[in-house]
Amino acid sequence: MFRRSAREMRVLVLAPVGRDAALLAETLEATSIETTIAPDPAALLRLLGEGAGVVIIAEEALTPPVMEAVTKWLDSQPPWSDLPFIVLTSSGRPTHQDHRRAQELQALGNVTLIERPVRPDTVQSSARAALRARMRQYEIRSRQEALVQANADLEQFAHSASHDLREPLRSIAIYSELLAKNYEPVLDQRGQDFLALIQSSAKRMDVLLDDLLSYAHASSIPEEPLAPVHALRPLEAALENLSGAIRESDAQISIAEMPCVRVHESHLSQIFQNLIGNAIKYRKEDDRLQIEVSARLVERQWVFSVADNGIGVPPEYKETVFGIFKRLHTNSKYAGTGMGLAICKRIVERYGGRIWVESEPGSGSTFFFSVPS
Numbered sequence: 001m002f003r004r005s006a007r008e009m010r011v012l013v014l015a016p017v018g019r020d021a022a023l024l025a026e027t028l029e030a031t032s033i034e035t036t037i038a039p040d041p042a043a044l045l046r047l048l049g050e051g052a053g054v055v056i057i058a059e060e061a062l063t064p065p066v067m068e069a070v071t072k073w074l075d076s077q078p079p080w081s082d083l084p085f086i087v088l089t090s091s092g093r094p095t096h097q098d099h100r101r102a103q104e105l106q107a108l109g110n111v112t113l114i115e116r117p118v119r120p121d122t123v124q125s126s127a128r129a130a131l132r133a134r135m136r137q138y139e140i141r142s143r144q145e146a147l148v149q150a151n152a153d154l155e156q157f158a159h160s161a162s163h164d165l166r167e168p169l170r171s172i173a174i175y176s177e178l179l180a181k182n183y184e185p186v187l188d189q190r191g192q193d194f195l196a197l198i199q200s201s202a203k204r205m206d207v208l209l210d211d212l213l214s215y216a217h218a219s220s221i222p223e224e225p226l227a228p229v230h231a232l233r234p235l236e237a238a239l240e241n242l243s244g245a246i247r248e249s250d251a252q253i254s255i256a257e258m259p260c261v262r263v264h265e266s267h268l269s270q271i272f273q274n275l276i277g278n279a280i281k282y283r284k285e286d287d288r289l290q291i292e293v294s295a296r297l298v299e300r301q302w303v304f305s306v307a308d309n310g311i312g313v314p315p316e317y318k319e320t321v322f323g324i325f326k327r328l329h330t331n332s333k334y335a336g337t338g339m340g341l342a343i344c345k346r347i348v349e350r351y352g353g354r355i356w357v358e359s360e361p362g363s364g365s366t367f368f369f370s371v372p373s
């Protein structure tokens with residue numbers, strides 16, 4: 001379990017009538033649960049701002065102004081936070097008014113209703129359960145912060161590695177070109193083969209560095225809501241970037257009606273470019289390449305598909321193909337870095353979607369990915 005400060009794990013109590021607050025505090029402190037009494041709603045809001053694990057509050061203290069102030073404070077909290085509330089309700093036979101009041105209290109979100117008079121062990125067990133749930137929220141926050149830091153470190157590393165590695169790589173490329181220009185006639189066949197290998201390796205390393213940067217940038221997606229973007233624009237940009245490969249492969253591409261989605265154009269274009277580029281790369285030699293791009297709405301998400309009639313993906317590799325640097329073929333047969341699908345997966349998952357493939361060897365592949373509508 002992650003260690004939290006005493007304030008983050010304390011129980012705040014607001015029960016302004018009689019000795020309820022003092023009795024609740026004594027009951028909880030008997031089991032070593034730190035408790036702070038709020039004398040009035042204003043004090044409760046101030047204490048909430050300092051940190052809390054659980055709030056125990058008497059129903060009569062939740063007047064309309066107090067409910068409005070508390071729900072406003074809850075709305076301002078980060079997505080990971082879901083502060084537990086335990087509300088002590090009045091006893092007696094249930095009425096229609098009680099039912100309506102219970103519905104109003106649901107505005108507090110993570111709320112548990114306990115009818116008075118309440119036994120001490122009920123209060124203690126309810127508070128402990130709520131504190132455990134709160135602790136898990138803190139764990140989620142800590143993991144999210146660690147993930148954000150890891151992504152920032154990865155991006156910084158990618159920038160640094162790209163800058164530091166490109167300089168010697170550029171020197172290798174320049175001097176190999178000079179070597180080819182000035183000394184190729186005096187090299188035997190073996191020497192020329194070695195030189196060609198140096199040049200092709202330098203080019204591949206340059207592409208690999210570009211893909212590494214793209215993979216790092218794929219996590220740089222702001223949290224604020226995005227305006228809808230018509231998916232046809234980034235798709236057309238991807239096709240323009242692939243125009244040379246499309247002409248060379250004589251690929252026939254059909255496009256269904258495209259929707260509007262809440263995704264950055266550059267990210268969506270990168271996904272289309274990688275998926276269509278893979279379809280072109282892994283085509284059959286004896287059949288004309290057919291690629292179909294379509295989309296359908298499924299449970300408030302748009303599911304895009306890129307289908308081809310290429311060589312297909314073996315069943316045992318349907319998951320591993322999305323891993324970083326994962327390749328199913330040698331570089332001599334199909335050039336590439338093994339980063340394209342990993343970049344797609346990273347982008348799609350950052351938007352809360354998923355990506356997968358349905359395929360049979362020799363019968364083509366259909367790659368699906370979902371993004372918010």
